[in-house]
Amino acid sequence: MSERTMKHSSRSAADRSRRLRWWxxxxxxxxxxxxxxxxxxxxxxxxxxxxxxxxxxxxxxxxxxxxxxxxxxxxxxxxxxxxxxxxxxxxxxxxxxxxxxxxxxxxxxxxxxxxxxxxxxxxxxxxxxxxxxxxxxxxxxxxxxxxxxxxxxxxxxxxxxxxxxxxxxxxxxxxxHDRMILLVIGGVVLLAAAGGLAGHLLSGRVTRPVVAALEQQEVLLADTAHDLRTPVAGLRALAETAQANPDQHADLMARAVDLAARMGTIIDGLLMRARLAAGVEQLAIQPVWLDQLVTTVVEETPTGDAQVTVTVAATKVNADPGLVQRAVGNLLDNALRHGRRPDAPAVVHITVAGGRVMVADHGPGIDASVARESFDRFSSSGGSSGLGLSIVRWVAQAHGGTLRVYNAEEGGAIFELVLPAAES
Known part of the structure; x- marks a missing residue:
């Protein structure tokens, strides 16, 4: 493949749509x-x-x-x-x-x-x-x-x-008459330039929804490919191991089921995000007791040998309970997976107060170079793919809130989800 063909194929559909506005x-x-x-x-x-x-x-x-x-x-x-x-x-x-x-x-x-x-x-x-x-x-x-x-x-x-x-x-x-000619020529040039600028702005406004939709599609596809790569590779490794070791079928099957469930959760989250972004579904905003919702998520999440503590104060927010529940679950899942030291159980502490959910772990923390980048996708030194955290950030933005991440002085990462408070 020639260099020109490679460059052309590397252009995204959104980039090509942006160039179409020039026509x-x-x-x-x-x-x-x-x-x-x-x-x-x-x-x-x-x-x-x-x-x-x-x-x-x-x-x-x-x-x-x-x-x-x-x-x-x-x-x-x-x-x-x-x-x-x-x-x-x-x-x-x-x-x-x-x-x-x-x-x-x-x-x-x-x-x-x-x-x-x-x-x-x-x-x-x-x-x-x-x-x-x-x-x-x-x-x-x-x-x-x-x-x-x-x-x-x-x-x-x-x-x-x-x-x-x-x-x-x-x-x-x-x-x-000569002055009239110059005046008319100048007017034609200025009006043509102004018309071209107006046409460019109008064409940009017309193509903006298309470009936004294509960008969302590309992000969705990239997120899906990125986060499914690890479990798919894991399933393939389990299948090859099971094929080579028939006596381990029972143990390998349980692990395969866990990976399949994880893949299903990833796909469900991405489809939900895509449907909301496309306007197929709308946020079901309502007053939600954030402390009760977080407590329920913690109680329903298998924590294994991890140590999870919760400190809550009564706080009500305006939010879609299903999306917030998924966002809190993703934060907890990330902390349980990566918030641990080598050969030690995870230690996670969750604090809920004032419309904020803070999830702190005792893991290796967030890489400083990644923390300074945009939060579209996070990475941790523990090897997180980051898509779950990307969805958390998207949920925060969809509600007009924020997601912050930083390292604690004593070690470990802290994720802070802030949602708009509801009127009492």
Whole structure:
């Protein structure tokens, strides 16, 4: 198997689900960007048209006024044009002949933006030939952008003989349009980024339940495999021993039954945890006398040659009695198994008071490096698999409580389960 395949197979389903959120994020961002880009293009195009219409309206005002003032009776009469204030204002204009007419043209007194006369003459001839009002963008002698409006006019016999050419400086409009383009592009980029972030957050919220469910499944499978490994190996060793020593069948069978019972308890606890985590079952929270519950658990647990003492004070908590009973049983079972010195019976002391259950043993204690880690899974120097304690911690968290573990000064480990107290 290649290194790439090994890395791919090592990824958990939860990790792959987390990566899947990037696909809807990318899709949402792409769609959002395309939509915003189209909208931005429409805004830019509309702005260009509006600015162009504003210039054309100003040019039309000039050519219309001049057209009413100019007179032609074989010669061009600009007397009224010279007297009107439009002759000294911007936009500037020129009255120019077409190809068929021969008269001296007229140029307004004020030059707002310099334009090559040949360019204006060519536009005038084009307007006369077409007979329609024309508009176009041209460049001034200083490379300025100008907007030109051409209004052809007729002689008394109805022939187009000349045109009024008005010129407006379009530099300001061009600069304003460029700023509009930059503003729209910046807005599209910001909105696309914000949309991508929102899509990422939303996709994360959508996939979070799936990822959580997969993580719970993976933890459940890992816990099951971890804790069943030891009893399964024990059963196999017992079977091989029984096969090799038929005279020991009776003793080996009893030990096999104990291992099978332990495996059943492990599986029941994990299934209960999985059903509660999946929401199939709900916590049956009710007021519970914690001291009575712990005493009952101790009385019903076979302790063998171990020495177990219980000190209780009346205390009531809000809890699911079945789960708390299992958690206390796991703490007691852990202490009985691992809370002993070599070749000595276990010594366990349980204290119940103030919504707390403290289980202290005289074993080798908890490894300091493990105690500093998360309590998802505990290990003791006595060789505990730790799954039972992991379930205890989970029960504590499900009730809004805590589970603490530390070593006593005189030796041994102390596990402290704290549950929310009930109102009196």
């Amino acid at each position: 809807p994020t990318a899709l949402f961002t792409a769609i959002n960007t395309i939509g915003l880009s189209v909208l931005g293009w429409l805004l830019i195009d509309q702005d260009a048209q509006r600015r162009e219409e504003r210039l054309d309206a100003e040019l039309l005002r000039v050519t219309s006024v001049v057209l009413r003032l100019v007179q032609y009776d074989g010669t061009l009469n600009t007397t009224f044009v010279n007297r009107d204030e439009i002759n000294t204002q911007c936009p500037q204009f020129a009255i120019l002949p077409g190809e068929a007419a021969r008269f001296s043209g007229h140029v307004s007194q004020r030059t707002c933006v310099p334009v090559d006369p040949a360019t204006l003459a060519g536009l005038a001839e084009l307007g006369v030939r077409s007979g329609y009002r024309l508009h176009s963008y041209e460049r001034g002698t200083g490379d300025e952008l100008v907007r030109v409006g051409v209004e052809p006019f007729r002689s008394t016999d109805g022939q187009f003989i000349g045109a009024i050419v008005a010129v407006a400086d379009a530099t300001g409009q061009e600069d304003g």
